[in-house]
Amino acid sequence: MPKRRLGDKCIAGPFDFAGSPRRSGERGFTLIELLVVIAILGMLVYMVAPAALRQLGSSKQKIAAQSVERLAGILDIYKLDVGSYPSSDQGLQALVVRPADAPGWAGPYIKSGKVPVDPWDHPYLYSSPSSRTNHDFDLCSPGPNVQTAAAGDAGGQICNQ
Numbered sequence: 001m002p003k004r005r006l007g008d009k010c011i012a013g014p015f016d017f018a019g020s021p022r023r024s025g026e027r028g029f030t031l032i033e034l035l036v037v038i039a040i041l042g043m044l045v046y047m048v049a050p051a052a053l054r055q056l057g058s059s060k061q062k063i064a065a066q067s068v069e070r071l072a073g074i075l076d077i078y079k080l081d082v083g084s085y086p087s088s089d090q091g092l093q094a095l096v097v098r099p100a101d102a103p104g105w106a107g108p109y110i111k112s113g114k115v116p117v118d119p120w121d122h123p124y125l126y127s128s129p130s131s132r133t134n135h136d137f138d139l140c141s142p143g144p145n146v147q148t149a150a151a152g153d154a155g156g157q158i159c160n161q
Helices: 031-082 091-095
Strands: 125-127 138-141
Touching (some): 031 091
């Protein structure tokens, strides 16, 4: 190797792993640049993911509230046909299978032929007569956390209005 003298030009710039300078046509990212990009992406995911999960949870609650109101409307149609709401013993199954004591039954009232479940795959809680004032029946979704409470009890349930 020739000796360097003061004033000689040094090769400055990126080097490959072997220590030789890169050719001008080769381009790439350094390890530091890649780590910075990964760190920024990680921070974005950390900030956005909780908001997205909250939105998903509130969507399920809105769907449950709409489904409870839709089923309440179906129960009203059942009452118009039969003359009363299904008893607690008959439950929502009376919307799918004709009860023995329902002479005007014009069902099935649910097209799928099976009793629906809430967005969390829990069965709806139904009781008639209602335990609440000014209600004919109680129809509730247990919500995301199933509790052993009866329909109409408070505590995270989504009930008919």
